[in-house]
Amino acid sequence: MRRLILDAALHLFRTKGYEGVNMRNIAEAIEYSAATLYLYYKDKNELYFALQFEAAAAKRDHLLPAMEVQDPMERLIEFGRRYIDFGFKHPDLYDLLFITKAPMEHIENQECWALGIATHTFFEETVQACIDQRYFKSTDAATIAYTLWCHAHGMVSLFIRERMRMYPEDQRQALAAKSFEMIIKMAESL
Amino acid sequence: MRRLILDAALHLFRTKGYEGVNMRNIAEAIEYSAATLYLYYKDKNELYFALQFEAAAAKRDHLLPAMEVQDPMERLIEFGRRYIDFGFKHPDLYDLLFITKAPMEHIENQECWALGIATHTFFEETVQACIDQRYFKSTDAATIAYTLWCHAHGMVSLFIRERMRMYPEDQRQALAAKSFEMIIKMAESL
Amino acid sequence: MRRLILDAALHLFRTKGYEGVNMRNIAEAIEYSAATLYLYYKDKNELYFALQFEAAAAKRDHLLPAMEVQDPMERLIEFGRRYIDFGFKHPDLYDLLFITKAPMEHIENQECWALGIATHTFFEETVQACIDQRYFKSTDAATIAYTLWCHAHGMVSLFIRERMRMYPEDQRQALAAKSFEMIIKMAESL
Amino acid sequence: MRRLILDAALHLFRTKGYEGVNMRNIAEAIEYSAATLYLYYKDKNELYFALQFEAAAAKRDHLLPAMEVQDPMERLIEFGRRYIDFGFKHPDLYDLLFITKAPMEHIENQECWALGIATHTFFEETVQACIDQRYFKSTDAATIAYTLWCHAHGMVSLFIRERMRMYPEDQRQALAAKSFEMIIKMAESL
DNA sequence: CATGAATGAGAGTTCATTCAT
DNA sequence: GATGAATGAACTCTCATTCAT
Numbered sequence: 001m002r003r004l005i006l007d008a009a010l011h012l013f014r015t016k017g018y019e020g021v022n023m024r025n026i027a028e029a030i031e032y033s034a035a036t037l038y039l040y041y042k043d044k045n046e047l048y049f050a051l052q053f054e055a056a057a058a059k060r061d062h063l064l065p066a067m068e069v070q071d072p073m074e075r076l077i078e079f080g081r082r083y084i085d086f087g088f089k090h091p092d093l094y095d096l097l098f099i100t101k102a103p104m105e106h107i108e109n110q111e112c113w114a115l116g117i118a119t120h121t122f123f124e125e126t127v128q129a130c131i132d133q134r135y136f137k138s139t140d141a142a143t144i145a146y147t148l149w150c151h152a153h154g155m156v157s158l159f160i161r162e163r164m165r166m167y168p169e170d171q172r173q174a175l176a177a178k179s180f181e182m183i184i185k186m187a188e189s190l
Numbered sequence: 191m192r193r194l195i196l197d198a199a200l201h202l203f204r205t206k207g208y209e210g211v212n213m214r215n216i217a218e219a220i221e222y223s224a225a226t227l228y229l230y231y232k233d234k235n236e237l238y239f240a241l242q243f244e245a246a247a248a249k250r251d252h253l254l255p256a257m258e259v260q261d262p263m264e265r266l267i268e269f270g271r272r273y274i275d276f277g278f279k280h281p282d283l284y285d286l287l288f289i290t291k292a293p294m295e296h297i298e299n300q301e302c303w304a305l306g307i308a309t310h311t312f313f314e315e316t317v318q319a320c321i322d323q324r325y326f327k328s329t330d331a332a333t334i335a336y337t338l339w340c341h342a343h344g345m346v347s348l349f350i351r352e353r354m355r356m357y358p359e360d361q362r363q364a365l366a367a368k369s370f371e372m373i374i375k376m377a378e379s380l
Numbered sequence: 381m382r383r384l385i386l387d388a389a390l391h392l393f394r395t396k397g398y399e400g401v402n403m404r405n406i407a408e409a410i411e412y413s414a415a416t417l418y419l420y421y422k423d424k425n426e427l428y429f430a431l432q433f434e435a436a437a438a439k440r441d442h443l444l445p446a447m448e449v450q451d452p453m454e455r456l457i458e459f460g461r462r463y464i465d466f467g468f469k470h471p472d473l474y475d476l477l478f479i480t481k482a483p484m485e486h487i488e489n490q491e492c493w494a495l496g497i498a499t500h501t502f503f504e505e506t507v508q509a510c511i512d513q514r515y516f517k518s519t520d521a522a523t524i525a526y527t528l529w530c531h532a533h534g535m536v537s538l539f540i541r542e543r544m545r546m547y548p549e550d551q552r553q554a555l556a557a558k559s560f561e562m563i564i565k566m567a568e569s570l
Numbered sequence: 571m572r573r574l575i576l577d578a579a580l581h582l583f584r585t586k587g588y589e590g591v592n593m594r595n596i597a598e599a600i601e602y603s604a605a606t607l608y609l610y611y612k613d614k615n616e617l618y619f620a621l622q623f624e625a626a627a628a629k630r631d632h633l634l635p636a637m638e639v640q641d642p643m644e645r646l647i648e649f650g651r652r653y654i655d656f657g658f659k660h661p662d663l664y665d666l667l668f669i670t671k672a673p674m675e676h677i678e679n680q681e682c683w684a685l686g687i688a689t690h691t692f693f694e695e696t697v698q699a700c701i702d703q704r705y706f707k708s709t710d711a712a713t714i715a716y717t718l719w720c721h722a723h724g725m726v727s728l729f730i731r732e733r734m735r736m737y738p739e740d741q742r743q744a745l746a747a748k749s750f751e752m753i754i755k756m757a758e759s760l
Numbered sequence: 761c762a763t764g765a766a767t768g769a770g771a772g773t774t775c776a777t778t779c780a781t
Numbered sequence: 782g783a784t785g786a787a788t789g790a791a792c793t794c795t796c797a798t799t800c801a802t
Contacts, residue, residue, distance in 0.1 A: 018291070023797060033763045035799080044797065098353050099289065101207050113355075120356055140368070146357075147369045147376075151337065153353075154344030163288050163343075165303075166310055167336075178330070179337045182380075186337075189379030190372075191786090213772060223788045225774080234772065381765090397671045403793065413767045415795080424793065478733050479669065481588070493735075500736055520748070526737075527749045527756075531717065533733075534724030543668050543723075545683075546690055547716075558710070559717040562760075566717075569759030570752075571782095593776060603784045605778080614776065 002040050004030050006054050009047065013092035018100065023047075053112035055093035060115055062086040067122060072129035077184060079123060080152055084180060087156030088173070095160055098153060123149070136190040144190060151183050192230050194220050196244050199237065204282035208290055213237075243302035245283035250305055252276040257312060262319035267374055269313060270342055274370060277346030278363065285350055288343060313339070326380040334380060341373050382420050384410050386434050389427065394472035398480055403427075429492070435473035436492040440499060442466040447502060452509035457564055459503060460532055464560060467536030468553065475540055478533060503529070516570040524570060531563050572610050574600050576624050579617065583662035588670065593617075623682035625663035630685055632656040637692060642699035647754060649693060650722055654750060657726030658743065665730055668723060693719070706760040714760060721753050 008029035012021045023044060027034040041047040066082045069075035087094040097116070127148075128141040138144060155176050158164050164172050198219040202211045213234060217224040231237040256272045259265035277284040287306070317338075318331040328334060345366050348354050354362050388409040392401045403424060407414040421427040446462045449455035467474040477496070507528075508521040518524060535556050538544050544552050578599035582591045593614060597604040611617040636652045639645035657664040667686070697718075698711040708714060725746050728734050734742050 022795090024795090034797085035763055035765095036761080038798075039761070099347070099351055101209075101351060117356055138372075140372075143365065143368045143372055146365055147341065147372050150344030150348065150369060151341045152344070153348055154340030154342070157289070157347055158340065158343055161289055161291060166307055175333065175336055178333045179340060182328075182330075182333055182337050183341075183376075186373075186376035186379060189376060212770085214770080224772085225788055225790095226786080228773070229786070399671075402791085404791085414793085415767055415769095416765080418794070419765070479727070479731055481731060497736055518752075520752075523745065523748045523752055526745055527721065527752050530724030530728065530749060531721045532724070533728055534720030534722070537669070537727055538720065538723055541669055541671060546687055555713065555716055558713045559720060562708075562710075562713055562717050563721075563756075566753075566756035566759060569756060592774090594774090604776085605784055605786095606782080608777070609782070 002050070005037060005040060005047070006050055009051055010054060010092070013051075013096070014090075017092070018095070049112070052096055053115070055090075055096045056112040056115040058090065058093055059086055059097060060119060062090075063119060072126050072133055073135045076126050076130055076148075079126060080148060080180065080184075083152050084156055084176065087152075088159065088176070091160040094156055099157055099161065120145075120149075136187070138190045144187070148183065148187065151179075155179060192240070195227060195230055195237070196241060199241055200244070200282055203241075203286065208285075239302070242286055243305075245280075245286045246302040246305040248280065248283050249276055249287060250309060252280075253309060262316055262323055263325045266316050266320055266338075269316060270338060270370065270374075273342050274346055274366065277342075278349065278366070281350040284346055289347055289351065310335075310339075326377070328380040334377070338373065338377065341369075345369060382430070385417060385420055385427070386431060389431055390434070390472050390476075393431075393476065398475075432476055433492040433495075435470075435476045436495040438470065438473050439466055439477060440495055442470075443499060452506050452513055453515045456506050456510055456528075459506060460528060460560065460564075463532050464536055464556065467532075468539065468556070471540040474536055479537055479541065500525075500529075516567070518570045524567070528563065528567065531559075535559060572620070575607060575610060575617070576620055579621055580624060580662070583621070583666065584660070587662070588665070619682070622666055623685070625660075625666045626682040626685040628660065628663055629656055629667060630689060632660075633689060642696050642703055643705045646696050646700055646718075649696060650718060650750065650754075653722050654726060654746065657722075658729065658746070661730045664726055669727055669731065690715075690719075706757070708760045714757070718753065718757065721749075725749060 005026060009021060009026050012025055012029060016025070023034050023037055026047075027037055037047065041050065063079060063082050063086070066075060066078040069078050124141055124145040127136075127145040130136055131139055131141055131144075136144065159172060159176065164175075167175055195216060199211060199216050202215055202219060206215075213227055214224050216237075217227055227237065231240065253269060253272050253276070256265060256268040259268050314331055314335040317326075317335045320326055321329055321331055321334075326334065349362060349366065354365075357365055385406060389401060389406050392405055392409060396405070403414050403417055406427075407417055417427065421430065443459060443462050443466070446455060446458040449458050504521055504525045507516075507525045510516055511519055511521055511524075516524065539552060539556065544555075547555055575596060579591060579596050582595055582599060586595070593604050593607055596617075597607055607617065611620065633649060633652050633656070636645060636648040639648050694711055694715040697706075697715040700706055701709055701711055701714075706714060729742060729746065734745075737745055
């Protein structure tokens, strides 16, 4: 049942955006009454937290294949590619995870936060592995990881929040792809 | 008076976030009636546009000194430094300009959009100047500019929207500084 | 419940006039919250449409007995008598149907408009039947019907909108009755 | 100055209809501040009363030429023709005088009411004159006058409040003209 | 387990009106 | 005489939430 609710909510996020999601809409989507939602979630916030966890899980699943790549550098690249891919393909989920301001208040104790931490740790470890295998001369794994993350997040979030209007719409994805290639090149000089 | 309203609105943005800003709140903040706001702004949208213009102007002013640096590479660096500095110092304004979702509908014909375009153009021209003076081997000014922008925006927006919780609070700014140094280094290899 | 709302709304129309009717007033009248109204009617317009339909149905019901009179001339007279009677007895409904300005915008596609058309057609057909049976020499059924309607509507609407103040209040109905007799006489000369 | 205000208000009535008239609009139209209106009229009601008087005067002026026709029957006809003409040409003023519900509360003591009475008396006297000169066999001047008035008012008010939708728009005036001819004929049988 | 029915609080907005200047 | 500035009260409408059944 919670699944049903979450799926409906996510679908609404996807199709109508953040503003289009409210208790009534969700209830209608699953053809239950609004009151029913409160049997499964204490309030709107709790539902949104669950949604964020949902998004975190979806993201982890999306990244999973990258984690199994053997060579750390290839893994790093695949990881980045998939991260960006996730953002472009699921802007609503990405938004929820990395941009939305609303229901972050209590997020720290949430499982979804744990998931995020784990992924981030894995990412830093991959960078460290690259360092260990001399892909980078620099030894500051944390900063490298952070730098790469910033670039990726910048790309996705500028796209999602529609701040790329100065670029023709049909060239935005291509530009992002080129930029991704570029940052890899740049990283190799580290 | 418009100043008063805008300042109050910006302050509300800063403290309560987008959702916390509404006509009545703003009115209360300046200790006027809600109706009064409508004497100075046609409606909520118009007030928001003014707010966005405000932010755009503030950003331009903040970047201005960088524009006068002679050497293009130094100019680029100073530009970036000031861009990030603006974001960290005025998270509410930056948020409004580059993250907030709401009132972008008609923004394209607004002066504030023109301001943004101008700045972005100037940024790309600076990159081009660097290329012309052989600071970069790569000749793809657009992609270089975009890449640097993504990185900077990523840093600022992760910070503003509080997605840096995995880093101790007192180390976030330092990390950003290190990352900025790093991206410069990386760029020099281009 | 819809009944409750409509009755309250009609009563308000009756006592306070069009301007006095608003969602809050209606809600107060039935001792419910304003929000409740929106459970039964999408918005103010929809409620008004329902009100107009209500009025149209009531009028049709009021006229119904006249429609079964065999002789066309007697039918015509009974029709007129009942039309006027309806107006005097249910000024609020009549007002809504034939005087109120407000929510006519979309009325044409409404069932209530269809009802009105049907009644009007029936009326013209009755006039035509009178012509066919030589009650009138004139053969212009449309104009005859329209003329009689104008007179009846004039009587009712002058009464409803209180423009008969020059006649003592207790004589108004009698005057109307006499005028009705007179117009019949006049019609017989046609 | 009162002239200026009234003219502006009337013009607004004419162009935007009842709903389009409010203190701000009037003030803007005469390029004065809203507060200024209150120097000349205590409140909105008082201004509306003045407006009604204005309308009454305009109507009297419109009818004036008819009053000078010698033959009472011709006078009666001309009177009717001009009455209807006034309604069709100045729907807003007619509306104000004979349909609008709003500010009638205190109307009885108003001069505009006196004007109306005078006109109505004159009308009845004309009918009486027709009776005296054997144009009618009936001797009930009051009922005859009332009956004719009802017809005329019915025509105008059905037109003004757009209840003639069942007749093609371009035929409405013609139908009214035919009906006017018809009522005259009918009256002659009295 | 599910909901129909209801609502309080609050959103944006408009308007007649006031009053110090 | 005129007004800029201000407002209280009103409007329509939405939403998260509750609770008896």
